[in-house]
Amino acid sequence: MALVLSLGLHWTLVQSAAWVSMVVTYSKDATIGEALEKTFDGAHPCPLCKMVDAGARSDRDNKSKQSKAGAIKKIEMALVVVETLVLPKPAVPECPVTADRAVKRSEVPPVPPPRVA
Numbered sequence: 001m002a003l004v005l006s007l008g009l010h011w012t013l014v015q016s017a018a019w020v021s022m023v024v025t026y027s028k029d030a031t032i033g034e035a036l037e038k039t040f041d042g043a044h045p046c047p048l049c050k051m052v053d054a055g056a057r058s059d060r061d062n063k064s065k066q067s068k069a070g071a072i073k074k075i076e077m078a079l080v081v082v083e084t085l086v087l088p089k090p091a092v093p094e095c096p097v098t099a100d101r102a103v104k105r106s107e108v109p110p111v112p113p114p115r116v117a
Contacts, residue, residue: 011056018048 004010019039025046026035038044045053 008056008059011052011059014048015052018046018052021048022046 004013022039022044023032023035026038026044030038
């Protein structure tokens, strides 16, 4: 929201709402084409359009006064190096494999499989 206000985009949003309102109002008495032409020709501003124009002009004047007075400070950004900690892989516990286990694992299971009683 702060970025929108600092860039002056709030005036664009209000102006867009004014244009939509004007098109709707003008299209009640004329075709859409004529309503669009009346809306954007600049000869038929609505009160909201006049308010937006005055507000945007006021913002521009204030910014030019501030820049002339040197009131605006330049914000300098700096890159910060962030060190990362790299940990070694955890040691995998070795499971000793004996010859008996290897032989038992290689045998085919009994058919049918034994049932637990």
